Amino acid sequence: MIVCDCKEVTYEMILEAVRTHGANLEAVMEATEAGSVCECCLEEDCDKVDLPLPLAITQAAQTLG
Numbered sequence: 672m673i674v675c676d677c678k679e680v681t682y683e684m685i686l687e688a689v690r691t692h693g694a695n696l697e698a699v700m701e702a703t704e705a706g707s708v709c710e711c712c713l714e715e716d717c718d719k720v721d722l723p724l725p726l727a728i729t730q731a732a733q734t735l736g
C-alpha cells in the first residue's frame with residue numbers, strides 16, 4: 672500500500688516510523704521523506720496514493736494501540 676508515490680513510501684514503512692517516533696507528522700516525514708516532493712500525499716484527498724500520509728499515521732497509531 673503506497674503512502675507516498677514520489678518517495679515510494681509504503682504503509683509498512685509508516686508503521687515502523689510511527690512505532691519509533693510516535694504519531695507525529697513532522698517526525699514521520701523526516702524519518703521516511705514522505706511528503707517531501709509534490710506534497711500531494713499530505714492532503715487527505717490525494718488520489719496519487721493508496722492511503723495519504725495523515726490517514727496512514729492515524730491508522731498506524733490505532734494499529735499499534
Ligand code: FES
Pocket residue numbers: 674675676677678705706707708709710711712713719720
Ligand atoms: S506523493 Fe508524496 S511527495 Fe509526492
